Amino acid sequence: RKEVEQDPGPFNVPEGATVAFNCTYSNSASQSFFWYRQDCRKEPKLLMSVYSSGNEDGRFTAQLNRASQYISLLIRDSKLSDSATYLCVVNRAGGYQKVTFGTGTKLQVIP
Amino acid sequence: DAGVIQSPRHEVTEMGQEVTLRCKPISGHDYLFWYRQTMMRGLELLIYFNNNVPIDDSGMPEDRFSAKMPNASFSTLKIQPSEPRDSAVYFCASSLQVNSPLHFGNGTRLTVT
Numbered sequence: 001r002k003e004v005e006q007d008p009g010p011f012n013v014p015e016g017a018t019v020a021f022n023c024t025y026s027n028s029a030s031q032s033f034f035w036y037r038q039d040c041r042k043e044p045k046l047l048m049s050v051y052s053s054g055n056e057d058g059r060f061t062a063q064l065n066r067a068s069q070y071i072s073l074l075i076r077d078s079k080l081s082d083s084a085t086y087l088c089v090v091n092r093a094g095g096y097q098k099v100t101f102g103t104g105t106k107l108q109v110i111p
Numbered sequence: 112d113a114g115v116i117q118s119p120r121h122e123v124t125e126m127g128q129e130v131t132l133r134c135k136p137i138s139g140h141d142y143l144f145w146y147r148q149t150m151m152r153g154l155e156l157l158i159y160f161n162n163n164v165p166i167d168d169s170g171m172p173e174d175r176f177s178a179k180m181p182n183a184s185f186s187t188l189k190i191q192p193s194e195p196r197d198s199a200v201y202f203c204a205s206s207l208q209v210n211s212p213l214h215f216g217n218g219t220r221l222t223v224t
Contacts, residue, residue, distance in 0.1 A: 031210055032210040032211075034212050042217075042218075043202055043215035043216060043217055043218050044154070044202075044213075044215050045215070046212045046213075046214070049212060087154070089212075089213070091209075091210055093209045093210055097142070097159070097161070097166070097167075097209050097210075098167070099144065099156065099159075099213065100156070101146075101153065101154040101156075102153075103153040103154075104153065
C-alpha cells in the first residue's frame with residue numbers, strides 16, 4: 001500500500017461548483033499535513049496547512065480525520081484559476097523526518 | 112524575501128556527461144530537500160539535509176547520484192554519468208524546522224539525450 005494515496009482525477013467541474021478531494025495516508029504516526037497546488041510546468045506551492053480541528057482560508061477548507069487516516073480539501077465556488085493539480089503532503093517526524101507527497105489530483109474548472 | 116533559488120532552469124546534456132544542479136535555500140531554514148518529478152512517478156524524495164548533514168539518502172537512485180551541502184546556503188546535486196532515464200524536473204525545497212511546510216524552488220528541467 002502506498003504511504004499517501006490520492007485519486008488522480010481529473011475532476012472536471014463547472015465554475016461555481018463545490019469540489020472535494022480526499023487523501024489517505026497509511027502511517028498513523030504522521031504528524032503534519034499540507035495541501036499544495038501545482039500548476040503545469042511550475043513548482044508545487046503551499047496552499048494551506050491542515051490542522052486537527054479543521055481550518056478554512058477563504059473558499060478553501062481543509063480537514064483531518066486521524067481515526068480514518070485521511071485529509072480532505074474542499075473548494076467552494078470554483079474559479080477557472082483553481083484549475084491545477086492538488087497534492088497532499090504527509091510529514092512523519094521521529095528518528096528522522098519523512099515528507100511524502102501524494103501523486104496529485106488534477107482539477108479542471110470549466111467555464 | 113528571496114525564495115529557494117535553483118540553477119540552471121534548464122539543462123540539456125548528452126548521455127554520459129556530468130550534470131550539476133545547484134540550490135540556495137531560504138535563509139534560516141534548517142532543512143533542505145531534493146526531489147525529482149516525472150509524469151510516471153510523481154514527486155520522489157531523493158535526499159534531505161538537516162543543518163547541512165545528509166539525513167536520508169534512501170531515495171537516491173544509484174551511485175551515479177550524489178548530493179552535498181557544504182554550508183547552510185548552498186547545495187548541489189550531481190549526476191555522473193547522466194543517462195536518458197534521468198530526464199525529469201529536479202526540485203530543491205527548504206523548510207524552517209521539522210513539521211514545517213516545504214518551500215520549493217522553480218526547479219531544473221533536465222533533458223539527457
